Amino acid sequence: AQSVAQPEDQVNVAEGNPLTVKCTYSVSGNPYLFWYVQYPNRGLQFLLKYITGDNLVKGSYGFEAEFNKSQTSFHLKKPSALVSDSALYFCAVRAAGRRALTFGSGTRLQVQP
Amino acid sequence: GAGVSQSPRYKVAKRGQDVALRCDPISGHVSLFWYQQALGQGPEFLTYFQNEAQLDKSGLPSDRFFAERPEGSVSTLKIQRTQQEDSAVYLCASSLGNRGSYNEQFFGPGTRLTVL
Numbered sequence: 001a002q003s004v005a006q007p008e009d010q011v012n013v014a015e016g017n018p019l020t021v022k023c024t025y026s027v028s029g030n031p032y033l034f035w036y037v038q039y040p041n042r043g044l045q046f047l048l049k050y051i052t053g054d055n056l057v058k059g060s061y062g063f064e065a066e067f068n069k070s071q072t073s074f075h076l077k078k079p080s081a082l083v084s085d086s087a088l089y090f091c092a093v094r095a096a097g098r099r100a101l102t103f104g105s106g107t108r109l110q111v112q113p
Numbered sequence: 114g115a116g117v118s119q120s121p122r123y124k125v126a127k128r129g130q131d132v133a134l135r136c137d138p139i140s141g142h143v144s145l146f147w148y149q150q151a152l153g154q155g156p157e158f159l160t161y162f163q164n165e166a167q168l169d170k171s172g173l174p175s176d177r178f179f180a181e182r183p184e185g186s187v188s189t190l191k192i193q194r195t196q197q198e199d200s201a202v203y204l205c206a207s208s209l210g211n212r213g214s215y216n217e218q219f220f221g222p223g224t225r226l227t228v229l
Contacts (some may be wrong), residue, residue, distance in 0.1 A: 004155075009208070033214055043117070043204065051215045090155050090200035099144060100169060101218065103155030 002095045006104035013081045014112050016050040021076040021107045023091030032094040033074040034101065035065055037087045044090065048073060061085070081111045115139070117221035119205050125227045126195045133189045134224045138207030145188050146218060147180055148204040156204055162188060195228045202226070 003026045013019045025031055032051055036044040048059025055067045065076045074091060088108050092101040118137045126132050138145050144163055148156035149172075158172040164185040173180070177196075182188040192199055202225050206218035 034217060036220075041222070042220045043205075046217040046219065049215070049217055092155075098169070099161050099163075100146070100158035100172065101148075101156075102158070105153075105155050 001104045002031075004091050004093050004102055004104035006089075006091055006107045008036070008107050009105075010108045010110060012110045012112065015083050017082050019078050019081045019085070019109065019111070021089050021109060023074045023076065023090075023104060024072050025074060025091070025093045026072065027093050027095045029096040031072075031074075032096070033065075033067065033072075034092040034094070035076050036090045036092065036103075038090065038106070039087050044062065047076070047089075055112050061102050081109075083111050085109060086111045117205055117207055117219055119203075119221040119224050121224060122222065123225050123227075124204060125229065128195060130195055131191065131193045131224065132195055134192075134226070135201050136188045136205030136207075136221060138186065138188070138205070139209075139219055140186075142207035142209055142219075144208045144210060144216075144218075145173070145182055146206040146208075147188070147190050148206065149174075150202040150204055150223070152201070159190070159203075191226055192226075195226075197228050200228045201225055 005024045034049045035047040042066045050067045091104045120135045150156040161169040162182040175188040177193045179191045202223040204223045205221045208216040208218045210216040
């Protein structure tokens with residue numbers, strides 16, 4: 001069975017500073033990894049995905065994520081945080097042969113002005 | 114174009130009542146998913162359709178939960194004899210591809226179910 005761990009319930013960062021939101025996963029076979037963002041009273045919005053290829057994946061709103069197979073990690077990063085990036089972020093994994101996503105428990109990102 | 118829509122957005126039910134939650138996926142999307150999101154948690158998979166076929170229902174928590182997509186577009190999640198532990202946000206998602214694709218899922222705003 002697959003699983004996702006997001007070890008930080010909340011990440012605080014000052015506007016303009018780089019941000020990292022951590023994610024580790026466990027899955028049999030090749031992982032397919034996703035990041036989603038959730039704003040209050042809105043659905044999950046897709047940010048980026050890793051399927052295969054380059055370990056550094058670029059996505060929406062200036063976010064990127066680095067796939068590290070040896071550490072089974074897929075950390076979300078952004079070089080310069082904005083106050084508007086404050087939201088709830090979810091990492092998800094999909095095992096080969098299945099369509100269902102398994103989500104982590106989420107990390108709340110708070111960017112202070 | 115329009116995204117995934119869900120109705121109602123909020124539903125309050127008395128324990129023991131039956132409820133039906135509707136999902137309208139993005140037009141042309143083959144795959145449709147239902148997830149349950151408890152307060153403070155990540156979404157948990159319930160069931161998956163490819164067109165009208167329910168290919169995976171391994172996440173449905175009990176036989177009180179039933180989902181259908183009879184014409185391969187709109188889907189309904191039905192919960193019979195609701196219990197307090199059914200209180201959660203129910204999310205619907207759709208994606209373009211079939212079983213072998215890696216397309217991302219697009220989520221609706223969810224239906225918040227409160228069982229009193």
